[in-house]
Amino acid sequence: MVAGATADPVKDYLKQIGKVPLLNAEMEVELAKRIEAGLFSDEKLAKGGKISTKILEELEWIAEDGRRAKNHLLEANLRLVVSLAKRYTGRGMLFLDLIQEGNLGLIRAVEKFDYTKGYKFSTYATWWIRQAITRAMADQART
Numbered sequence: 001m002v003a004g005a006t007a008d009p010v011k012d013y014l015k016q017i018g019k020v021p022l023l024n025a026e027m028e029v030e031l032a033k034r035i036e037a038g039l040f041s042d043e044k045l046a047k048g049g050k051i052s053t054k055i056l057e058e059l060e061w062i063a064e065d066g067r068r069a070k071n072h073l074l075e076a077n078l079r080l081v082v083s084l085a086k087r088y089t090g091r092g093m094l095f096l097d098l099i100q101e102g103n104l105g106l107i108r109a110v111e112k113f114d115y116t117k118g119y120k121f122s123t124y125a126t127w128w129i130r131q132a133i134t135r136a137m138a139d140q141a142r143t
Contacts, residue, residue: 009096010095010096013096013099014082017075017078017079017082018079020075020076020078020079021076022076022079023073023076023077023121025120028073028115028120028121029115031069031070031072031073032069032073032113032114032115032121033115034065034066034068034069035066035069035070035073035110035113036066036115037062037065037066038062038063038064038065038066038067038069038070039066040062041059041060041062041063041066042063042066044059045059045060045063070110073110073121074106074107074110077106077110077121077122077125078103078106080106080122080125080126080129081099081102081103081105081106081129082099082102084102084126084129084130084133085098085099085101085102085129085133088133088134088137091137092137092140092141093136093137093140097136098133098136098137101132101133101135101136102129102132102133104132105125105128105129105130105131105132105133106125106128106129106132108128108132109121109124109125109127109128109129110125112128113125
């Protein structure tokens with residue numbers, strides 16, 4: 001066992017995600033803008049063509065910054081997944097499985113979030129997380 005780890009994986013997970021600070025609305029928008037810029041840079045890099053070394057380095061840096069912003073937004077909202085997954089316990093799926101499915105919904109929400117509409121990210125993400133969890137429960141019930 002790793003130093004500081006307990007026998008309960010849920011407890012360890014909750015302890016880890018509790019260390020990440022929550023975001024306010026302005027930080028969410030800032031991260032969303034960085035993600036968008038990163039995706040744009042990835043697109044430009046994928047097209048290729050004649051690009052100077054300086055611009056190529058800048059595009060790579062912006063793309064990497066976008067990936068870091070995406071990870072930050074994901075990590076800061078893992079507690080939202082846990083709080084929503086708790087509502088679905090006792091319905092045939094393990095709690096960790098519910099969290100895992102909810103995390104897939106959170107990833108989808110981060111990828112599709114449009115900050116220009118003016119909604120808070122958590123409001124938008126809640127729908128995707130619930131969607132992923134309920135779909136997984138329905139899929140498991142069929143098997």
